[in-house]
Amino acid sequence: MNKLLVSPSPHLHTRTSTKSLMRDVVIAMIPAVIVSVLFYGWAELLVLGVSVASCVLLEYLITKYLLNKPCTVCDMSAVVTGVLLALNLPATTPWWVVFIGAVVAIGVAKMTFGGLGQNLFNPAIVGRVFLLISFPTYMTNWAKPNGFISTAAVDAFTGATPLGIAKEGGVAAVEGLDYMDMLFCNIGGSAGELSALAILAGFVYLLARRVIKPYITLSILATVAVFSGIFWAVNPAEFTGPVFNLLTGGVLLGAVFMATDYVTSPMSNVGGIIFGVGIGLITMLVRYFGAYPEGMSFAILIMNAVVPLINKWCHSKKFGRA
Amino acid sequence: MMKTFSIGGIHPNDSKISKDCKIEVLPVPSKVYISVAQHLGAPATPIVKAGDQVKVGQVIAEPAGFISAYVHSSVSGTVKSVGPRKDIAGNNVVHIEIDVEGDEWIEGADLSDTIVTEIPEDDKATLEKIKMCGVVGLGGATFPAHVKLCPPPGSKAECLILNGAECEPYLTSDYRIMLERSKEIVIGAAIMKKVLGGCPAVIGIEENKPEAIKAMSEAVAELQKTAKGYDGISVMSLKKKYPQGGEKQLIDAVMGRQVKSGGLPISVGAVVQNVATSLAVYEAVQKNIPLITNVMTITGDCLPMENQHNYKFRIGMPLSYIAEVAGGIPEEAVKIVSGGPMMGKAIANLDATTVKGSSSLLYLTAEQTVRGVESACIRCGKCAEACPMGLEPFLLNKYARNNMMDELEENAVQDCIECGCCLYSCPANIPLLDIIRIAKGDVIRIIRTRK
Structure with a gap:
């Protein structure tokens, strides 16, 4: 040793990095991915592959040739966006539609704002909502789950989601649905909506690894449960109940993986609760009174826009300044 | 609990x-160099000169103010010189050089x-x-x-x-x-x-x-x-x-x-x-x-x-x-x-x-x-979670980089105790404390001039 390294304190650093955090999010999504591939087969694998590959490729090309910034592909955030986008699409989505979704997610929602850390809206949700509005036929053509081998059957057995059925036919139409089916992935919907248990496993993993705090997720779920509980108690003939609303649509997927996105959610715990309650309320308002059967994506996007305001109001409690 | x-x-x-x-x-070496700035506050004033004989425990520098302290010889022997020498940071500080002879203590x-x-x-x-x-x-x-x-x-x-x-x-x-x-x-x-x-x-x-x-x-x-x-x-x-x-x-x-x-x-x-x-x-x-x-x-x-x-x-x-x-x-x-x-x-x-x-x-x-290469803040909030003073280092970092002194003071940058929790926790390797430390100094100076 010839020269001494001199730098200001601290001299140690945590092992947690942006990359390790993103890797943990990807690991947390694996149960949901496995379930959706098992139940939708090759079609789902294709959607996942196209989505992840195009998100990563687009991020690489844009940082390298358009922004002339250091390449950020290695931090794995594009992989997270890719998997999330895929879990939000029906397995029957054509590959080129998935690609357009990735262009909007990475190119528009993420990179135009300046890349990771700068985007106001969750890229995967922007991609999904863009597709929902632009290609409604593909996006509402929900496949009913079928075994992995029977790829042909996916096209044959398309049907509406439970929320779609409820929107069209009212509460009576969904009375026959089995909640156990919802828990164990036997319902129609976008890939990631399949199994509540798979998503909850991811949630537990994220909490255990201290990647996220529970405030946002739990306040969304609590708001959805309380809101729908009140309406359902008053008029069970017109409004669907809390268990139905928690297990259907993107509530769980959104509450666990999308609303908790660091970049687009508030920094403080109190802010997180306000954010979560807002998402829960807007979701239920869209479901009960809106034109769309599902409101989770819209709710998250609207609350994303409010995050800077929430951050401005909610500061952490300072020591000795009560 | x-x-x-x-x-x-x-x-x-x-x-x-x-x-x-x-x-x-530790065995005593043949020579020691005793700094007169070993405490917070004004450096002590040396009261010995080259050639003086000192015993272990004898006062060799006196406090130069209310917040200052006595410095004693840690060895017995002859004072060789009194003058500047570099401390661990490389700054010149007055040191008293003593050649060690025996180990004779004060009474x-x-x-x-x-x-x-x-x-x-x-x-x-x-x-x-x-x-x-x-x-x-x-x-x-x-x-x-x-x-x-x-x-x-x-x-x-x-x-x-x-x-x-x-x-x-x-x-x-x-x-x-x-x-x-x-x-x-x-x-x-x-x-x-x-x-x-x-x-x-x-x-x-x-x-x-x-x-x-x-x-x-x-x-x-x-x-x-x-x-x-x-x-x-x-x-x-x-x-x-x-x-x-x-x-x-x-x-x-x-x-x-x-x-x-x-x-x-x-x-x-x-x-x-x-x-x-x-x-x-x-x-x-x-x-x-x-x-x-x-x-x-x-x-x-x-x-x-x-x-x-x-x-x-x-x-x-x-x-x-x-x-x-x-x-x-x-x-x-x-x-x-x-x-x-x-x-x-x-x-x-x-x-x-x-x-x-x-x-x-x-x-x-x-x-x-x-340290790893600095990357973009992903707004994970881990710095704020770690800060024992309840500050928001991510925010102070942004204000400091834009020289926003009023906002820094409002958000209590002067309360920072420089414990390093924020920099330790940052997954993006942002040099939070380095930047906050400088901003804190600036804000404290502004507060002082106001008084």
């Missing part, structure tokens, strides 16, 4: 590798092993002794001890807190003295508590040091049984969390009171002293030995076990000499830290010498200490 401070904090690996290494006495110094348990009655004389013996806080800040022990008029000490937390990873010097000098530390506490008007004293120790908790509790119990003046002293075990040993955090943990922003501990009735300071107070008051020795840890993951040490050193010993005696500097070490890895200073100059507050030579490898 075990007590700890209420906001933030982190849990780095405690790495107390050298905890079982008994305290060894009155009690070098026996006898433990004096009887606490002197005269508080004024006790305080004078603490001051004359150059006792300063040994927890890091080296604030003159007698100043803290004289609460300003109108304020009253309600609790003396002895800091035995040693929350910095790697350091084990406080741990060793709590095991090997437990009684002396308790006697020091009893002396300080008497000077403060008889308030209770609490010795706070983190739960990861059960042997120290046991040793200190036994020492307290035995002294309470056999001598007078030891009532109201107790040991409190604290949950392990960094920075528990921070003054404000320790008061919060022990008393459940938060010192107001800009306020002093005494404003909530607290006086905090490190366990090593308590030992120095004992030596000064009971044994007439001025503060010329302390214990330091020689450690690091890249250091073989047989080269790990806890050394009792004398002030003025060159660090390069100590490193050599300890078995040499390991090949893999790229950085040597004086103090803990969280708040210690990286040594720029190994020819610098030990001072009263020296606490370690910590060898760190490139893999451990070289």
Whole structure:
């Protein structure tokens, strides 16, 4: 040793990095991915592959040739966006539609704002909502789950989601649905909506690894449960109940993986609760009174826009300044 | 529930590798260089000149103001020169160079092993002794001890807190003295508590040091049984969390009171002293030995076990000499830290010498200490979660980079205690504390000019 390294304190650093955090999010999504591939087969694998590959490729090309910034592909955030986008699409989505979704997610929602850390809206949700509005036929053509081998059957057995059925036919139409089916992935919907248990496993993993705090997720779920509980108690003939609303649509997927996105959610715990309650309320308002059967994506996007305001109001409690 | 401070904090690996290494006495080198700036406040004024003969414990520099301290010779011999020499940071500071001849102590110094348990009655004389013996806080800040022990008029000490937390990873010097000098530390506490008007004293120790908790509790119990003046002293075990040993955090943990922003501990009735300071107070008051020795840890993951040490050193010993005696500097070490890895200073100059507050030579490898490349903030909020002062480092970082002084002050940048939790926690390797430290200095300067 010839020269001494001199730098200001601290001299140690945590092992947690942006990359390790993103890797943990990807690991947390694996149960949901496995379930959706098992139940939708090759079609789902294709959607996942196209989505992840195009998100990563687009991020690489844009940082390298358009922004002339250091390449950020290695931090794995594009992989997270890719998997999330895929879990939000029906397995029957054509590959080129998935690609357009990735262009909007990475190119528009993420990179135009300046890349990771700068985007106001969750890229995967922007991609999904863009597709929902632009290609409604593909996006509402929900496949009913079928075994992995029977790829042909996916096209044959398309049907509406439970929320779609409820929107069209009212509460009576969904009375026959089995909640156990919802828990164990036997319902129609976008890939990631399949199994509540798979998503909850991811949630537990994220909490255990201290990647996220529970405030946002739990306040969304609590708001959805309380809101729908009140309406359902008053008029069970017109409004669907809390268990139905928690297990259907993107509530769980959104509450666990999308609303908790660091970049687009508030920094403080109190802010997180306000954010979560807002998402829960807007979701239920869209479901009960809106034109769309599902409101989770819209709710998250609207609350994303409010995050800077929430951050401005909610500061952490300072020591000795009560 | 075990007590700890209420906001933030982190849990780095405690790495107390050298905890079982008994305290060894370092042999005196042939020459020492004693700095006159070993304490917080004005550097002391040298009162010896080249050619003077000095004894161990003799005053060689006098305080140059209210916040300043006496400096004593740690060896006997001849003063060779008085002049500037580089300290560990590479800054020029006046040092007194002494050629060592023999080991002749000043008169009155009690070098026996006898433990004096009887606490002197005269508080004024006790305080004078603490001051004359150059006792300063040994927890890091080296604030003159007698100043803290004289609460300003109108304020009253309600609790003396002895800091035995040693929350910095790697350091084990406080741990060793709590095991090997437990009684002396308790006697020091009893002396300080008497000077403060008889308030209770609490010795706070983190739960990861059960042997120290046991040793200190036994020492307290035995002294309470056999001598007078030891009532109201107790040991409190604290949950392990960094920075528990921070003054404000320790008061919060022990008393459940938060010192107001800009306020002093005494404003909530607290006086905090490190366990090593308590030992120095004992030596000064009971044994007439001025503060010329302390214990330091020689450690690091890249250091073989047989080269790990806890050394009792004398002030003025060159660090390069100590490193050599300890078995040499390991090949893999790229950085040597004086103090803990969280708040210690990286040594720029190994020819610098030990001072009263020296606490370690910590060898760190490139893999451990070289920072990663800074990437974009992902707004994870881990810095805010870690900050023990409840600040929002991500926000202060943005304001500081844009020179927004009013916003920095509104968001309490001046409250930062520079513990390093934010920078430690940042997954994007943003140099949060580096930037906040500079901004804090600027804001404090602005606040001062306003007054």
